[in-house]
Amino acid sequence: MADVKQLPTRDEVPENLKWDLTQIFTTDASWTAAYHQIEADLKQASAHQNHLAESPEQLAAGVNYLLQVYHALENVDVYASLKQEQDTSNQEAQGLAAQANDLVAKVASALAWFQPEVLAIPEATLSEWLDTPTLSPYKHFFEDLDRAREHTLPAEQEALLAGAGDIFQASAKTFGVLDNADLEFPIVKDEAGNDVRLTQGVYGVLLQSTDRSVRGAAFKQLYKVYKQFQNTFASTLSSNVKGHNFTARVHHYPTARAAALAQNNIPESVYDTLVAEVNDHLDLLHRYVSLRKQILGVDHLHSYDLYTPITGDSPLSYTYPEAQQEALRALSVMGPDYVSHVQEAFDNRWVDVVETKGKRSGAFSSGVYDTNPYILLNWQDNLEELFTLVHEMGHSIHSYYTRHNQTYQYGDYSIFVAEIASTTNENTLTQYLLDNNDDPKVRAYVLNHYLDGFKGTVFRQTQFAEFEHWIHQEDAAGHPLTASRMSDFYGQLNQTYYGKDLTPDPEIALEWSRIPHFYYNYYVFQYATGFAAASTLSHGITSHQPGALDHYLDFLKAGSSQYPLDVMKMAGVDMTKPDYLRRAFDVFEQRLNEFETLVNDTKH
Numbered sequence: 001m002a003d004v005k006q007l008p009t010r011d012e013v014p015e016n017l018k019w020d021l022t023q024i025f026t027t028d029a030s031w032t033a034a035y036h037q038i039e040a041d042l043k044q045a046s047a048h049q050n051h052l053a054e055s056p057e058q059l060a061a062g063v064n065y066l067l068q069v070y071h072a073l074e075n076v077d078v079y080a081s082l083k084q085e086q087d088t089s090n091q092e093a094q095g096l097a098a099q100a101n102d103l104v105a106k107v108a109s110a111l112a113w114f115q116p117e118v119l120a121i122p123e124a125t126l127s128e129w130l131d132t133p134t135l136s137p138y139k140h141f142f143e144d145l146d147r148a149r150e151h152t153l154p155a156e157q158e159a160l161l162a163g164a165g166d167i168f169q170a171s172a173k174t175f176g177v178l179d180n181a182d183l184e185f186p187i188v189k190d191e192a193g194n195d196v197r198l199t200q201g202v203y204g205v206l207l208q209s210t211d212r213s214v215r216g217a218a219f220k221q222l223y224k225v226y227k228q229f230q231n232t233f234a235s236t237l238s239s240n241v242k243g244h245n246f247t248a249r250v251h252h253y254p255t256a257r258a259a260a261l262a263q264n265n266i267p268e269s270v271y272d273t274l275v276a277e278v279n280d281h282l283d284l285l286h287r288y289v290s291l292r293k294q295i296l297g298v299d300h301l302h303s304y305d306l307y308t309p310i311t312g313d314s315p316l317s318y319t320y321p322e323a324q325q326e327a328l329r330a331l332s333v334m335g336p337d338y339v340s341h342v343q344e345a346f347d348n349r350w351v352d353v354v355e356t357k358g359k360r361s362g363a364f365s366s367g368v369y370d371t372n373p374y375i376l377l378n379w380q381d382n383l384e385e386l387f388t389l390v391h392e393m394g395h396s397i398h399s400y401y402t403r404h405n406q407t408y409q410y411g412d413y414s415i416f417v418a419e420i421a422s423t424t425n426e427n428t429l430t431q432y433l434l435d436n437n438d439d440p441k442v443r444a445y446v447l448n449h450y451l452d453g454f455k456g457t458v459f460r461q462t463q464f465a466e467f468e469h470w471i472h473q474e475d476a477a478g479h480p481l482t483a484s485r486m487s488d489f490y491g492q493l494n495q496t497y498y499g500k501d502l503t504p505d506p507e508i509a510l511e512w513s514r515i516p517h518f519y520y521n522y523y524v525f526q527y528a529t530g531f532a533a534a535s536t537l538s539h540g541i542t543s544h545q546p547g548a549l550d551h552y553l554d555f556l557k558a559g560s561s562q563y564p565l566d567v568m569k570m571a572g573v574d575m576t577k578p579d580y581l582r583r584a585f586d587v588f589e590q591r592l593n594e595f596e597t598l599v600n601d602t603k604h
Contacts, residue, residue, distance in 0.1 A: 007357045010087055017320075019086075020349035023371040024079045031079055031096065038072050038103060042110045049113050053121045056129040063138055063409075066114055071369065071408050073107050076100055078368045085376060089358035116155045118145055140561060141409045147265065151251040161247070168247065171239035172519040178232065179514065186221050189214060198222060207307045212298075219304035223507035226514055233513035234483035240519050241475045256472045260522035264416045265563040270575050271465065271525055277581040278462040278528070279496075284589055285459050286499030288451055291596055293501050301501055303494075303508040311445045316383045316433075320353055323386045330390065330432035331425065333542055335549055341397050344372075350396060351375045363388045365395035365422075369411045373399040383449075387426055394425035398556050406559035415523075416564040419530035420537070420571075421556060426453070427538030435542075440598050447595040454588050457531040463497045465525040468518055486512050532584035533573050539587050540572065548572060 010018070025031040048062040080100035083093040118126070126146060130139045152158065185198035191211045196202055198221055206218035226233070241256075248259035257268055293301040295310045318326060324346050332339055345351060352359075355378035367373035373396035379385055398421035403411045433446045467490055471481055479485075491509030495502070517524045540548035555571035565575055573580045 007355055010356050010359075013354045013356060016349065017351075017353040018349065019082070019352040019374045019376075021079060021082055021374075024075055024082075024368060028092070028096070031076060034072060035076050035099065035103060038069060038076065038107065041069055041072070042107065045110055045113075049117070052114075052117045053125075056132045056134045059118070059121075059129060060134045060138070062114065062117075063141070066111060067408055069107060069111065073103065074368050075370065077104055078366060082366060082374060082376075085360040085364075086352060087356070087358040088360055115145055115148070116152065116158065118142065119149050119152050123149065137407065138409060144265075144563075147262070151253060151259075151262070153251065161250070168243040171236040171243070175233065175236040175240075175519060176516070178229065178236070179516070183225055183229070185225055188217050188221050207304060208309060210308060212305070212308075215304040215308060216302065219302075219505075220507060223510050226510050227507075230483040230487070230510060230513055234481060234486060237471065237486070237512070237518060238475065238481035241471050241481065244521050245472060245476050255476065257469060257522055264414050266416065266565060267576060270529065270565070271469070271522075273576070273578050274462055274525055274529055274532075274581065275466055275469075277578045277585070278459060281585045281588075282459075282497060282499070284585060284592060285455060285497060286501065287596075288455060288592060289498050290501045291592075291599065295599060300503045302503050303505045306498075306502075311448045312441070314383045315439065315441045315445055316386075317381050318383070318386050319381050320379050323389055326386060327390050327393065327429075330429045331393070333428060333432070333549075335553070338397060338553070341400055342393055345375070345393065345396060348372060351377060353377050353379045355379065363392050365392045365399065367396070367399055369403050369408055373397075383445075387429060387449075390425040390429045391422040394422035397421070401553070401556040402559035405557035406561055410559040410561040412560055413558075413567075414560060414564045416526050417530070417555075417567055419527065420534050420568075423457075423531050423534035424538045424541075424552070427535050428542055431538065431542040440602065444595065444598045444602075447591050447598070450591055451588070451595060454531065454535070454584075458528045458584070458588075459497060461524045461527040463493060464515065464517060465522075465528065467493060467512060468522065468524065471518070483513075529575060532581050533568065533571075533575065535584035535587050536573060536580045537571055539583065 025034065044065065048058075048065050051058045052062045053059075077100045080093070080096035084090070084097040087093060121129075123146065126142065129135050130142055135142070153161070180200075185203075187195045188198050188206070190196045190206065191209050191214055196206075198206075198218060203218055203222050206214055209215050209218075244256040244260070248254075248256040251259060253259035253262065255268075257271065261268055261271065289301065289306075292305070292310055296305055296308070298305065328339060328342055331342055350372050352375065359378065360376065361378060363375070363377050365373055365375050375389075375392045375396055377385070377388065377392070395418070398413065398418075402413055427450075430446060430450045434443060437443055437446070470489060471486065474485075475481055487509040490512045491504065491506075494508050494511070495504050512518065537548070537552055541552060551570060551572040555567055558567045558570055561567075562570075568575050
């Protein structure tokens, strides 16, 4: 029997392939000192509480105090988190992370008086104060707080609702426990004929199998279990939706969607425009589904045929040093300043590269205002990892530019724009690979990688967004969200999206029951808007449209100094209008056309 490859321990990895957390704290002892300093600083809260409304100077002193505490807390929290993520088996790191979590809760509780006290200042007075030199640097910060004024209840009522937070979260937690721990899936066969226990992770792997019987069996067996518990899942999802609708209603929002989108000051029309434009372009998805059916050579295309590779194994692979050079070349279109920071990331240990024992799986970008960003990878020598590297680098350079161009109160960015910088880099890499490869096999693989990404992010997440809005509307209208009603609607919606070339499997109508994002409260649509915006931005940059790069860099530097939609307008994308979506669909169509041509040429 072949030896099983053992992962290295952290100590066995060269220093230059590990991130350097000493930039945040040189030692754990200095972390502990900072921790205790925050605890001491919290005792000064009483010097500011009940004084904010006295004068602009008192309000400025209060907000400076608040930001100082949160600034210090960020260092403590992120350091502990990154220490834990690099080795989840390390007991000391677990201890730091637990302490940091306690401190985060303690700070939130100790400073909970701040927003209600600001909102108790008369609107006209606050507006006048914000024009004074003392408070003008915080104008947008306070205007953003002030938007919640008409939706904020008296303090004791907000406290009651906050106290019931666990109750509102209960059905989502029940879903999580049932879905991740309690469901028992059967044994199925893998490609080698081995018996394997079906799990969520194994299901994802088997669905990409080139053996159709393996895919089909996994699909049917998985949904057999969900069907058994469909009424329980209907109950958890329905209760969660009721919580969203109730919370929105008591805070004087017209709908749960209006309440959720208000967090980022996004008008509901952005959501409606997305859904309308995607529906207007479903013919493109139908063409892609039809092409997949043709390539697979099947009489009936099923839902379990949508994820198996149709262009073979990746013809490209990269070692990490090769990937670094390829990333630098691909991103050179972003200009010399941008590329210099990518080089800095490689030279100055921003990146934790190697998969090691106990290290958190996957990849992410993190960091704090005072230091460089950090990237966690679990490197494998393949093309997908190169895409991951430029994706996470997109987040990190966004953070770098934001922190170097904004003061602390604006030194972050909203979830709504977060994925745009990362997926712009992915789209830019796609264009670079197409510009530099003539081999039809490579081109077909890269094109299909893009088309699959677009399908999974723009089309699929918008389908989810449509379903999510429907369940909230149905509950608000007093209609019961039973398993059969949700399955009927979801099954029809799925068929509308994928078209006549997809055979309507009864199992797929139950897909709603296993999507955790339906518990997130109007979150998924941002994946679709973000990918479409990134597609448009990258196309502008790579085709050297006048001003495109400068506008994009302005967006990266803006942080949260303006509302997300205004920040996007700086980049040259108006997300209240359909144009950015139409431009993204144009790119999708061009690449679909080329992919169809390549597929048909290889047949002849």
